[in-house]
Amino acid sequence: MVRDRTLCGSLSDEELTALNRLGRKRQLARGETLAWAGDEAVLCANLLSGVLKLSASTADGREQIVGLLYPSDFVGRPFAQEVEHSITALTDAELCVFPRKPFEEALENHVRMERLLLRRTLAALDEARARMLMLGRKTAEEKVASFLLDMAGHLAGRDRRPAGEVTFDLPLTRTQIADVLGLTIETVSRQMTKLKREGLIDLPAGRAVTIRNRESLQERAEAA
Amino acid sequence: MVRDRTLCGSLSDEELTALNRLGRKRQLARGETLAWAGDEAVLCANLLSGVLKLSASTADGREQIVGLLYPSDFVGRPFAQEVEHSITALTDAELCVFPRKPFEEALENHVRMERLLLRRTLAALDEARARMLMLGRKTAEEKVASFLLDMAGHLAGRDRRPAGEVTFDLPLTRTQIADVLGLTIETVSRQMTKLKREGLIDLPAGRAVTIRNRESLQERAEAA
DNA sequence: CGCATACTTGATTCGCTTCAAAACTCGTGG
DNA sequence: CCACGAGTTTTGAAGCGAATCAAGTATGCG
Incomplete structure (x- = not known):
């Protein structure tokens, strides 16, 4: 509760x-x-x-x-x-x-x-x-990767599979994601498809996202 | 005290x-x-x-x-x-x-x-x-203008002249200013000289800054 | 005075934005 | 069930603002 x-x-x-x-x-x-x-x-x-x-x-x-x-x-x-x-x-x-x-x-x-x-x-x-x-200091790719990991943490509950593969629905539109990250909608979209092309995530439908490779995504997020 | x-x-x-x-x-x-x-x-x-x-x-x-x-x-x-x-x-x-x-x-x-x-x-x-x-959303010029106004507010005491002209010493190097604003040192420097060229500020020596035209600087800072 | 550090200025590059248009999603009603 | 249309997302091409690379000039301290 x-x-x-x-x-x-x-x-x-x-x-x-x-x-x-x-x-x-x-x-x-x-x-x-x-x-x-x-x-x-x-x-x-x-x-x-x-x-x-x-x-x-x-x-x-x-x-x-x-x-x-x-x-x-x-x-x-x-x-x-x-x-x-x-x-x-x-x-x-x-x-x-x-x-x-x-x-x-x-x-x-x-x-x-x-x-x-x-x-x-x-x-x-x-x-x-x-x-x-x-x-202030992250690139577009790092911003999007960080954002996805952050959302996964909040939305994917505790049901993490062994491979760390989780799926969830983003509660934000691309525009809103852009407004979180200080980017444009097009840049967000491009970075997401790039991460998908490279197999780190999947974008099955609509707002759904699957984290396929948490470790690699974490590397892309760089961070402190 | x-x-x-x-x-x-x-x-x-x-x-x-x-x-x-x-x-x-x-x-x-x-x-x-x-x-x-x-x-x-x-x-x-x-x-x-x-x-x-x-x-x-x-x-x-x-x-x-x-x-x-x-x-x-x-x-x-x-x-x-x-x-x-x-x-x-x-x-x-x-x-x-x-x-x-x-x-x-x-x-x-x-x-x-x-x-x-x-x-x-x-x-x-x-x-x-x-x-x-x-x-996330301001341009380099807006960032620098906002920063200078902010510093003026903190460092220039209450001795504001009628024209709003105040002078103070920045406690930060250009590199540190860049680290506050999420820019590079060169961009900070260029924006400062631009504001000086346009008469909004003066850079008498070293870290000193004079706000010549607070209103115009405020406009450049845009803000909410 | 001389060296190190900080700052300015210029030329070039690059990442992201902007502008434009196609493709997808989804709810609605024929 | 599918056609329609508004909204959303993806993709492409071009432009621009800030970063990067590279000197050159102050500033300050031993």
């Missing part, structure tokens, strides 16, 4: 019921935006199912996806007046939403929850910085 | 003396590295003076600076076994260093300090993500 890894998981029963009174389930359809950059920040949430993107964009419309959120991830930015990054559902998603102000008060009153949020934020910061290395 | 903005600033007098017993002053010379990526994480600190860089690099030696730290900034990564990013002094620097474990205990015992660290970490995360947009 997801509950075990959410912020709520750190609470005692009494604390939990108090927080649950604050929270409301909310569904998001694929493509629906929970909050737009520049809006007043009114809510925080736990992601129960689905995948969300966090994105920033330039004045002339260039977009960069600055984070991907998976089930049990925390959503939103406590203590900020304004939403810094748009939050959009990449798949249908389900959230447990809290109004920001009451949630902040709950944080103050429940040290364990605050502590857990701190640890998660520190982890998110490490991840963001790892992605900075990727954006 | 810097103290007012450090984590210590959130503490009562008794708490402060307790923390001070933990902490030791430490000097770093320009170029000296406090911790190497991959090392065991043994310390946290407050930066009292100077500028530090946080950097990541690929296996084959490409480097990306993933963060710059200024006086009053928090240094280190509580709750991590291993150092994720190398920490190096760009200028001579002075820190108040705490052993990590005792510092973590202090965090647990002093809710206000933990709370302040949470807020700072959230702010650092926002900044890292803004930099992801820059790395």
Whole structure:
């Protein structure tokens, strides 16, 4: 169950019921935006199912996806007046939403929850910085290979076959992958077909991807 | 005084003396590295003076600076076994260093300090993500313009003249600037001379920079 | 003064983008 | 069941921005 890894998981029963009174389930359809950059920040949430993107964009419309959120991830930015990054559902998603102000008060009153949020934020910061290395210094091939391995880690569960061969459906379009990697859609497509031609991956249909040779793919991803 | 903005600033007098017993002053010379990526994480600190860089690099030696730290900034990564990013002094620097474990205990015992660290970490995360947009989607000119404005904000104090003309010394070499922006040293140099030729900035000597026309520079920086 | 390091400038190359068009996917309705 | 069409992905050709390669010029320190 997801509950075990959410912020709520750190609470005692009494604390939990108090927080649950604050929270409301909310569904998001694929493509629906929970909050737009520049809006007043009114809510925080736990992601129960689905995948969300966090994105920033330039004045002339260039977009960069600055984070991907998976089930049990925390959503939103406590203590900020304004939403810094748009939050959009990449798949249908389900959230447990809290109004920001009451949630902040709950944080103050429940040290364990605050502590857990701190640890998660520190982890998110490490991840963001790892992605900075990727954006600034990796080649297109390295970016695509890293991305596929990352997605495999998040989406392919624990059912890894001996050969390390796993299959999963990407929750992102090519355009969105390009926006994660700081590339164009054409470059992403070309790199994917190249990796397929070379037998490291397979692209059976639509958004599906099979990792055929994890080791070689890891080599292509280079990394720190 | 810097103290007012450090984590210590959130503490009562008794708490402060307790923390001070933990902490030791430490000097770093320009170029000296406090911790190497991959090392065991043994310390946290407050930066009292100077500028530090946080950097990541690929296996084959490409480097990306993933963060710059200024006086009053928090240094280190509580709750991590291993150092994720190398920490190096760009200028001579002075820190108040705490052993990590005792510092973590202090965090647990002093809710206000933990709370302040949470807020700072959230702010650092926002900044890292803004930099992801820059790395992924901005042109060389936009990157350099953004960088100069950023440095002006940190280094030029509050003594902004009416015309917005400010001068300061960059604490980074061209190579380091390139490592912040995900460019090469030559590209950085060319963009700087271009901005100078066009009258937006001046490069009087060595590392000195004068912002001549903040508005135009802002336009070149594009941004969100 | 002389050497090492840092910075600028120029010529060329290359990886990625841009522009363009064909091929595929998938939902819908005939 | 298949034809249709919008959206998505792949593929190709050409162009461009930044990297690379290569000098040449400052800067600073012994």
